[in-house]
Amino acid sequence: MIFLLLAALLATDPPPAEQLIRTAITARKAQDDRRWKFTFREDQENYQVDKNGKLIPSNTHTFDNIMLEGDNYRKLILIDGKPLDAKTQKKVDQDLEKARAERRGHKALSITRSVSLADLDHLEKLFDNKVAGSETALGRDAWRVESEPKSAYKPESKQESEALATHRVTWFDKEEGVELKEHIVFLRAMNGFQPGSEFDTEYNKFSDAWLVERFTMRIDFKALAVIHAKAETRYRYYDYKRFTVDVKITTQLR
Numbered sequence: 001m002i003f004l005l006l007a008a009l010l011a012t013d014p015p016p017a018e019q020l021i022r023t024a025i026t027a028r029k030a031q032d033d034r035r036w037k038f039t040f041r042e043d044q045e046n047y048q049v050d051k052n053g054k055l056i057p058s059n060t061h062t063f064d065n066i067m068l069e070g071d072n073y074r075k076l077i078l079i080d081g082k083p084l085d086a087k088t089q090k091k092v093d094q095d096l097e098k099a100r101a102e103r104r105g106h107k108a109l110s111i112t113r114s115v116s117l118a119d120l121d122h123l124e125k126l127f128d129n130k131v132a133g134s135e136t137a138l139g140r141d142a143w144r145v146e147s148e149p150k151s152a153y154k155p156e157s158k159q160e161s162e163a164l165a166t167h168r169v170t171w172f173d174k175e176e177g178v179e180l181k182e183h184i185v186f187l188r189a190m191n192g193f194q195p196g197s198e199f200d201t202e203y204n205k206f207s208d209a210w211l212v213e214r215f216t217m218r219i220d221f222k223a224l225a226v227i228h229a230k231a232e233t234r235y236r237y238y239d240y241k242r243f244t245v246d247v248k249i250t251t252q253l254r
Contacts, residue, residue: 041063126164
């Protein structure tokens with residue numbers, strides 16, 4: 001089935017946007033079904049934005065995303081390219097051991113997200129999608145799809161309400177049908193993020209897997225009546241290694 005969909009994507013005329021979306025979902029599901037897990041390194045560059053819109057470097061953090069008790073764990077290893085001081089290193093080590101103990105005890109770890117934006121499989125439900133043309137994205141031939149929130153749609157959850165506050169552009173690879181790049185811009189205020197705040201995600205192929213390589217947030221954030229900040233944060237993910245575990249099972253007959 002996926003081969004027929006990919007053949008359609010390679011045709012001269014643009015395929016329907018829904019077909020591009022479904023093909024990308026199918027490709028992602030096929031990859032997810034392999035249940036691959038990866039370790040990788042992550043650089044996080046933080047910038048403040050002054051009143052003239054100029055970026056002022058704040059700091060850079062580097063993390064090792066390792067496997068801890070069967071799942072990914074994000075461990076700080078460098079600040080501004082330098083090893084951690086003794087106090088920070090002690091705190092990092094304590095947090096790691098606490099997480100290890102919680103995972104061994106099967107305690108749920110709390111993860112906080114300011115905005116939980118919908119994924120590819122929500123595009124058809126929440127957005128009106130159209131193919132806006134053929135472009136080169138990240139050095140590859142791609143179809144550009146513009147997505148506007150459906151004006152008459154009534155959100156069924158907080159996640160859907162958050163997604164409907166955005167406009168999206170998605171680039172789909174013509175050769176493999178996968179999502180190459182996504183641009184999200186806020187059309188109205190949501191959870192503190194002001195109109196014009198942007199999220200950009202870029203994917204790349206590492207060995208046989210398509211994984212996130214870069215993620216950038218350019219935000220205008222307001223909270224209560226006293227907090228107003230403009231900032232940009234850039235994430236780069238690299239040095240992906242597939243994590244494998246050799247398991248040996250010995251059966252003793254009695």
